Amino acid sequence: MSSKTSEFTTYDLNLIETELTLGLPGESRGRKLAKKRRSIESFDDIRSDATKCPLDEKQAIGWPPVTLHLKNSNFKFVKVAVDGAPYMRKVDLELYGDYQQLQCALVEIFSYFTLVIVFIENALSENNLLDVVNGRMYVSMYEDKFGDWMLVGDVPWKMFVETCKRIRLMRRSEAINAAPRTSSRGSNLSIF
Amino acid sequence: MTYSFPEEVLEHVFSFLTSQNDRNAASLVCRTWYEMERWCRKRIFVGNCYAVNPRVLIRRFPEVKAVELKGKPHFADFNLVPEGWGGFVYPWIVEFARVYPWLEEIRLKRMVVTDECLEIVSKAFRNFKVLILSSCEGFSTDGLAAVAANCRNLRVLDLRECEVEELSGHWLSHFPDSFTSLESLNIACLSLEVSFSALERLVSRSPNLKTLRLNRTVPLEKISKLLQRAPQLADFGTGAYSAEIRPDVYSSLQEAFSGCKKLKSLSGFWDVVPAYLPAVFSVCSQLTYLNLSYATTQSPDLIKVISQCHNLQRLVVLDYIEDMGLDTVAVTCKDLRELVVFPSDPFVADANVLLTEEGLVSVSQGCSKLQSVLYFCRQMSNSALISISKNRPNLTCFRLCILEPRAPDYLTFEPLDVGFGSIVENCKELTRLSMSGLLTDRVFEYIGKHAKKLDMLSVAFAGDSDLGLHHVLSGCESLRKLEIRDCPFGDKALLANASKLLTMRSLWMSSCFVSFGACKLLGQKMPGLNVEVIDERENLNLLPENAPVEKVYIYRTVSGQRLDMPDFVRIMGKDKNGVYNLSLCDKGL
Secondary structure, eight states: OOOOTTTOEEEOOOHHHHHTTTSOTTOOOOOOOOOOOOOOOOHHHHHHHHTOSSOSSOOOTTOSOOOGGGOSSOOOEEEEEETTOSSOEEEEGGGOSSHHHHHHHHHHHTGGGSSOEEEOSSSSOTTEEEETTTTEEEEEEEEETTSOEEETTSSOHHHHHHHEEEEEEEEHHHHTTTSOOOOSOGGGGGGO | OOOOOOHHHHHHHHTTOOSHHHHHHHHTSOHHHHHHHHHHOOEEEESSTTSSOHHHHHHHOSSOOEEEEEOSOGGGGGTOSOTTOOOBOHHHHHHHHHHOTTOOEEEEESOBOOHHHHHHHHHHOTTOOEEEEESOEEEEHHHHHHHHHHOTTOOEEEEESOEEEOSOSGGGGGSOTTOOOOOEEEOTTOOSOOOHHHHHHHHHTOTTOOEEEOOTTSOHHHHHHHHHHOTTOSEEEOSBOOOOOOHHHHHHHHHHHHTOTTOOEEEOOBTOOGGGGGGGHHHHTTOSEEEETTOOOOHHHHHHHHTTOTTOOEEEEEGGGHHHHHHHHHHHOTTOOEEEEEOSSTTOSSOOSOOOHHHHHHHHHHOTTOOEEEEEESOOOHHHHHHHHHHOTTOSEEEEEESSTTOOOTTTOOOSHHHHHHHHHHOTTOOEEEOOSSOOHHHHHHHHHHOTTOOEEEEESOOSSHHHHHHHHHHOTTOOEEEEESOOOOHHHHHHTGGGGGGSSEEEEESSOOBHHHHHHHHHHOTTEEEEEEOOOSOGGGSOTTSBOSEEEEEEOSSOSOSOOOTTEEETTOOTTOOTTHHHHHTTO
16 A cells, blocks of 8 residues: 555544544643744734634634634634534635635644544545545535536636535535546555 | 592503503502503513414403513524424414504514414504504515504604614605604614605604614715704714715714714714714714624724713723723713623634723723623633622613633632622622633622612623532522523422423523423423423434433423424423413413
8 A cells, every 4th residue: 555645644532532523522632732922913814813723722613712702813614514414504705815715724624523524635536535434535516606516726816705505515425426437547446 | 338439540650650560559459459450550661472372362451552562582682492482473463453543652572473473463454553563573564664664653663773674775665655644664684775865855754763773784975964864863874984085075074973962872884984084073962872893994993082071871892992992981980880892803712803801891880870781702801700700789771791611710710600709799789790710609698698689680601510500599689581592400490490490481401401391390390381392303202211301491380381393392291271370361361
């Protein structure tokens, strides 16, 4: 099994942590958080830090208890459903600058029901998530404001944010007829 | 010998009773007083729209002029209540339209308001004056257009943090030229541009306008024009407070502000450019309320403004103020009653600003009238909390949010039980408390023992066992609202204190250990309660009885099951027809 690390990024969420992911959200793992102070050059600095991925701690829904109107920017919360997951999540698309950041966030928040999700960077297409444990592949799709189901990644990011109403990570076996056929560059899958 | 006052005398006496609690008490004295009081009660407050239904309300109070309703539970503000849960105001509006043609005021909080509702309001009530929608959703600018076009005597249109579907900014132009009664307009939550010329004309023909809170799209350069047209303003919210630095813009802005001799409240300040802040200096000493929570600028700029606000009573600011800025507040704002510090970057673990517990301690020392605190920070210690409680025993509202869940005392690594215990022990008038950080059952023991006036308690990621919940439910005599998330509280304490729940408005518990079985049992045992299990998982009937529910919302009600529940809400322990207390309703109680 050849592992070409340059061709994929293992988003290893630290198995010890994920073993307890079915517990209460937001559980602190007891890590002492280093306190750094940095000078704030502009508000953009602050915002871009917030979109760094991955986040230090799992974000519990609705924590900290700040209402949406505190945010300086607009927000756009959309539901994200993953086939097989017991509940959906909501993400604020305005928090992310591009598809990659969104993918990071999706991997993060859906790690709770699978041990490791591998994020394939350049193989096939950018929006495929591989669930190693189950050997399933997910395809990210979204419903646009016209009610059509589209593949995530086709349109420029800003247009996506504007038109996306909800997101679904569909099992590839179900998507096979809906999504465009991907080319057979499947050799990267042989690592598993 | 029986005697009674003539009705007119009783009515006159009751007209001096303004608080609903006083009126409720008076109505319990005897049948005559009950009857008399209900005919002359003009203002109604319903803290939970599902505690009672429109039919019961209008049967008892036939002559209502002002209604206030609240819908969703407080945690809906933080996305914990799924969309579609409820809080629909439509059935109420329909009944009011039928029975109260002279209704003048509607205040709604966390309710779903549709355009149809707004259209009905705009047409059914001839003398409609006040519409205040707080954290509401479900309507669009079309609904606002209807209100603007049809409410000839409107005085107040106040949209506080609402989610509005904004189809266009044109709605404001629907206020007719003959409309001159406006006293208060708050559109700060809207993101679309409204026609400035329509706004300017509206302001010009509203001599009684006291409150004007603009939205972000109104440019700074145009504000002077508005202020010149309305120098009588008492409460003003700017739009985006940024523009290219131009002396002419600055000087007209400064002049306009200095003309506002009655200005007491200032807010807005989106995208603030610090160079323009001095334009407000002339009004600083008049201000009693200052909201800088959108002013993303550093401490020195904020300090320059705040250091001139000697008469400030309420301050809302971002943590950019830092401890240094709060020292200034402590020295300058000797009349301060309320301090709110919001986090600028709540989702990042590392501190981006130098705001610690010391800022709050400093304000608690310097501001002797401080009663209400909402403070977000990243570290806290027991010693700081003890100091605060000793400095300010007059606190009535203390809400502390340490951003990291279960964060211990950063100096000793102990739980913060003793600190919060000191707060409830020393602050004997405390009516509202929100806690955070590492907390064991101990803190709940202190709360149950000392917090006798506590009306509302919010708890997250705290406690060890059911004992914690039991302490609160059995000890807090005045408790009416309890909201809990992510705590290891389960069935025992809940069932043991079932009757307590009838003395409360509501209890919310999410991500705890309350089981389906317990919810069912509670619902069966207590017909006066609705035990709502809010659970979005599929195949709930496959789960065992002892499996924990996602969320449960329990509230007392005389109205029985509600009929507008989505499929993820189940009222437990009632039969399918369960409209409890129909007989009481018929008695007109």
